[in-house]
Amino acid sequence: MATIKETEQKRMDAVVAKIKEAQVKEGKTVAKVEADSKTIKDDFSKNVRLKTSTYSGMMETALTVRQQQQLLQERESNLNQAKRRLETLERLEHKPYFARIDFTEEGESKEVAYIGLGTFSDGPDNFLVYDWRAPISSIYYDGQGLGEVTYLTPDGERKVNLELKRQFMVEDGQILTVFDTDETLGDQMLLEVLGEDSDIKMKSIVTTIQREQNKIIRDTKSDLLFVQGAAGSGKTSAVLQRVAYLLYQYRGKLKSSQVILFSPNQLFNDYIDQVLPEMGEHNMVQMTFYQYSQRRVPNLRVETLQERFEKVEAPATQKIQKLKDSLEFFKATTRYARSLETQGLRVRPIKLNGEVFFSKETIKDIYYSFNENYHLKVRLSATREALIKKLNKRINKAARSERVQEAIQGLSKQQLDQLYGDHSRNFKSGDAEMDFLGRQFVMREFSTVHKKIIKNQFLSPRMQYLAFLKAVPRLVNLAKYEVSLAEWQAHVEAVKADFKEKKVSLGDVTAFLYLFDLVCGRRGETEMRHVFVDEIQDYTAYQLAYLKFSFPNAKFTLLGDLNQAIFTGENSHSLLKELGTMFDKEKTSVVQLTKSYRSTQQITDFTKEVLINGEAVTAFERAGEKPVIFQTDSQAAMLSKAVQQLATNDQEKLTTAIIGKTLAECEAITAELKAQGQEVTLIRTENQRLVPGTLVVPSYLAKGLEFDAIIMWDANAQNYGDDSQRQLVYTICSRAMHRLTILCHGQLSPLFANVNPDHYQLSE
Numbered sequence: 001m002a003t004i005k006e007t008e009q010k011r012m013d014a015v016v017a018k019i020k021e022a023q024v025k026e027g028k029t030v031a032k033v034e035a036d037s038k039t040i041k042d043d044f045s046k047n048v049r050l051k052t053s054t055y056s057g058m059m060e061t062a063l064t065v066r067q068q069q070q071l072l073q074e075r076e077s078n079l080n081q082a083k084r085r086l087e088t089l090e091r092l093e094h095k096p097y098f099a100r101i102d103f104t105e106e107g108e109s110k111e112v113a114y115i116g117l118g119t120f121s122d123g124p125d126n127f128l129v130y131d132w133r134a135p136i137s138s139i140y141y142d143g144q145g146l147g148e149v150t151y152l153t154p155d156g157e158r159k160v161n162l163e164l165k166r167q168f169m170v171e172d173g174q175i176l177t178v179f180d181t182d183e184t185l186g187d188q189m190l191l192e193v194l195g196e197d198s199d200i201k202m203k204s205i206v207t208t209i210q211r212e213q214n215k216i217i218r219d220t221k222s223d224l225l226f227v228q229g230a231a232g233s234g235k236t237s238a239v240l241q242r243v244a245y246l247l248y249q250y251r252g253k254l255k256s257s258q259v260i261l262f263s264p265n266q267l268f269n270d271y272i273d274q275v276l277p278e279m280g281e282h283n284m285v286q287m288t289f290y291q292y293s294q295r296r297v298p299n300l301r302v303e304t305l306q307e308r309f310e311k312v313e314a315p316a317t318q319k320i321q322k323l324k325d326s327l328e329f330f331k332a333t334t335r336y337a338r339s340l341e342t343q344g345l346r347v348r349p350i351k352l353n354g355e356v357f358f359s360k361e362t363i364k365d366i367y368y369s370f371n372e373n374y375h376l377k378v379r380l381s382a383t384r385e386a387l388i389k390k391l392n393k394r395i396n397k398a399a400r401s402e403r404v405q406e407a408i409q410g411l412s413k414q415q416l417d418q419l420y421g422d423h424s425r426n427f428k429s430g431d432a433e434m435d436f437l438g439r440q441f442v443m444r445e446f447s448t449v450h451k452k453i454i455k456n457q458f459l460s461p462r463m464q465y466l467a468f469l470k471a472v473p474r475l476v477n478l479a480k481y482e483v484s485l486a487e488w489q490a491h492v493e494a495v496k497a498d499f500k501e502k503k504v505s506l507g508d509v510t511a512f513l514y515l516f517d518l519v520c521g522r523r524g525e526t527e528m529r530h531v532f533v534d535e536i537q538d539y540t541a542y543q544l545a546y547l548k549f550s551f552p553n554a555k556f557t558l559l560g561d562l563n564q565a566i567f568t569g570e571n572s573h574s575l576l577k578e579l580g581t582m583f584d585k586e587k588t589s590v591v592q593l594t595k596s597y598r599s600t601q602q603i604t605d606f607t608k609e610v611l612i613n614g615e616a617v618t619a620f621e622r623a624g625e626k627p628v629i630f631q632t633d634s635q636a637a638m639l640s641k642a643v644q645q646l647a648t649n650d651q652e653k654l655t656t657a658i659i660g661k662t663l664a665e666c667e668a669i670t671a672e673l674k675a676q677g678q679e680v681t682l683i684r685t686e687n688q689r690l691v692p693g694t695l696v697v698p699s700y701l702a703k704g705l706e707f708d709a710i711i712m713w714d715a716n717a718q719n720y721g722d723d724s725q726r727q728l729v730y731t732i733c734s735r736a737m738h739r740l741t742i743l744c745h746g747q748l749s750p751l752f753a754n755v756n757p758d759h760y761q762l763s764e
């Protein structure tokens with residue numbers, strides 16, 4: 001009798017054969033549509049004669065052009081669809097599906113469904129493969145074991161009895177392994193997948209999505225979906241699957257350009273950029289908050305991640321920062337902006353060739369000449385209009401002046417031709433012609449004034465921001481933040497000094513942008529439908545409120561691990577509270593992911609004990625070796641241990657990242673290792689590419705990344721001395737998938753004191 005594997009292979013062979021047939025057919029369609037389009041284009045250029053001498057001739061030509069365009073557009077869209085189908089088939093040919101479910105719905109006979117990366121049918125309603133995002137596929141992901149499973153369809157909830165859940169490991173159309181899930185066995189396939197070595201690119205988790213992750217992926221109701229997840233619990237993975245899911249679910253309505261992901265650093269973007277293409281989808285827009293803000297202030301240099309991380313802040317600055325990061329400060333900015341409707345707008349004169357053209361007073365008088373119904377946006381556009389009117393008057397006056405008339409007389413033919421432009425040369429009178437030329441002449445002279453008006457360049461964003469900061473003691477109760485007036489004033493001076501050097505801190509840039517958006521009446525990016533923010537714990541409430549303002553029509557998915565707040569520290573817990581006030585409670589969902597899939601049980605057990613009162617973390621049962629701590633009094637011994645460990649890791653084909661605290665430390669490690677003949681790559685900035693081989697990474701850039709093996713460099717009490725470093729240590733250690741080695745020169749960091757000695761090994 002044939003084994004299960006043989007029977008399944010037979011079916012798979014049959015499906016692959018059909019897929020190949022479909023490929024040939026689809027290939028022909030693509031070729032035909034391409035040929036059609038070419039014919040249309042050729043015909044068009046041959047047959048269309050431009051009739052532009054009469055009005056009806058012009059209309060006729062325009063209509064023909066329009067018809068041809070429509071025809072071409074239709075072909076173009078058919079072509080894109082056919083190409084997409086062909087791409088899906090190409091993907092399915094090698095791995096048609098990865099799962100099978102057998103289930104019965106009450107009163108119906110048993111159904112069998114195979115699940116893969118795309119849909120494939122050989123006739124209407126005869127689905128040989130279901131897309132993993134189809135409603136029915138949810139049964140596969142949602143059932144904990146076998147038995148009753150509820151899943152959501154477009155017509156509401158349905159209940160089925162799941163009788164078989166079978167998983168296949170497939171390579172090039174060949175089934176390598178078959179796993180039948182039942183309660184006792186657990187997720188064998190997941191164990192298998194997680195045991196694999198890491199890659200420099202993240203992979204899709206579509207074959208092994210877990211139940212809780214599935215909830216995140218398929219949520220379409222929430223305006224705010226907040227995911228608190230332990231390190232390695234699959235937040236990032238789930239979010240990428242979610243993007244693919246949404247693009248499928250709203251195909252035709254949602255484009256990948258309407259989805260934006262804010263990620264912790266550029267390296268991370270590089271790390272994840274294959275996941276969606278692997279699933280046949282385009283990547284969404286990816287950006288770091290730094291890039292987002294820097295793009296908007298090209299004349300200022302925004303503080304980088306490194307500067308932010310390595311900055312040592314005085315206690316007063318920390319308190320001020322707390323105030324500036326708060327929602328209260330955001331509200332104060334809003335109130336202040338509104339107050340500008342009655343007074344306080346900062347403007348600069350509009351100058352032409354160094355001379356004042358419109359003075360500050362003129363501009364301000366206009367701005368405040370409108371009644372109170374003129375809110376910021378309208379007030380500003382009314383001001384622009386009035387300035388343009390004034391400009392026109394000055395143009396008319398100057399056009400008739402002797403100076404201009406004389407200048408025109410002296411122009412060459414070519415210069416005159418330029419002034420006439422497309423304008424007909426039939427004028428009612430000589431005066432009218434001179435008027436026209438005079439106006440053209442002066443308009444050119446005054447063009448920079450025109451540009452400055454249109455671009456709101458009479459506003460002064462930096463002065464306005466400083467004026468706002470100066471007004472803060474009237475708007476916010478400084479005492480609540482334990483900030484004295486003198487401290488605040490000194491801070492305003494510091495920001496002013498930064499501006500002089502064309503610098504702005506990450507803490508200020510958001511408020512700066514927000515204030516300016518309000519003054520200009522910008523409504524944000526209304527096209528964006530979904531905003532994802534990863535590593536939310538490193539954002540401030542102010543930044544989140546600003547993102548919400550900037551994407552007014554978007555749903556938000558916020559992912560974070562409060563245990564890994566390496567930039568905002570303790571503030572991250574209050575962030576959660578503030579978030580609650582920003583979104584409608586009814587439309588907010590919170591999901592907690594506690595199981596960590598990245599690391600072995602031994603590594604997770606170790607790392608979670610670094611935390612005190614941390615968010616819950618449980619290990620996925622994948623066995624490995626205990627983390628190793630090597631402590632020595634000599635720097636040389638630490639180095640030779642590192643070299644030795646790298647050799648072992650290399651031998652076992654484990655990719656290693658050595659994580660040092662600061663960039664300076666990482667530079668030193670790299671130099672020392674290179675001197676020992678080691679091949680290592682130092683990741684210096686977040687804009688660098690990830691490359692194969694051993695990497696040396698500064699701690700603040702390790703966010704979101706993972707490696708087979710981690711060597712934590714010099715975990716001594718000096719580097720990681722107090723509680724403020726706890727979350728950083730946790731983040732570093734939790735990057736390891738299979739092996740964690742901690743090296744320490746001098747006294748070991750007290751942050752490991754709580755770890756149960758059974759959970760690690762001391763190395764000689």
Ligand SMILES: Nc1ncnc2c1ncn2[C@@H]1O[C@H](COP(=O)(O)OP(=O)(O)OP(=O)(O)O)[C@@H](O)[C@H]1O
Nearest residue numbers: 205208209210231232233234235236237597598704
């Ligand atoms: N359901 C799953 N099936 C297979 N692998 C998974 C699954 N969930 C998570 N993983 C794997 O676990 C690792 C960690 O996942 P991911 O990076 O998404 O976690 P994270 O919560 O974003 O972590 P961190 O906050 O530490 O950056 C990845 O290698 C991912 O592929």
